[in-house]
Structure formats: structure tokens, C-alpha cells
Amino acid sequence: MTAMAANQKPPADMAALAVSILKSSDASPEMREWASDAIGIQNDIGMPAKSVQQ
Numbered sequence: 001m002t003a004m005a006a007n008q009k010p011p012a013d014m015a016a017l018a019v020s021i022l023k024s025s026d027a028s029p030e031m032r033e034w035a036s037d038a039i040g041i042q043n044d045i046g047m048p049a050k051s052v053q054q
Helices: 012-023 029-039
Strands: none
Touching: 012 029
């Protein structure tokens, strides 16, 4: 799979997987990092996900 352009949204199923990982209480830090990258959230600034979506 080629790298997606930065302005493209991830495929819906990948985004759903990433969200489920972020909601999981037992996901590893590595999984959370992948999930954040997959949906383009910077989780180190403490912003709620709702304020990031446009």
C-alpha cells in the first residue's frame, strides 16, 4: 500500500479500527500511537476528539 497524502482521510474501516483501539482500556501504547497516527490525532495536546473533527 502506498502512503496516503496528508490531506486524505483514512479509509472508514481503518478509522473505525483506530477509534476502537483508542477507546480500549487495554490497548498498548504502541497500538494507541498507531491509531492516533491513522486518524491524524495528536494525542499529546489533550484535545477532545470532537474538537479535532471537521
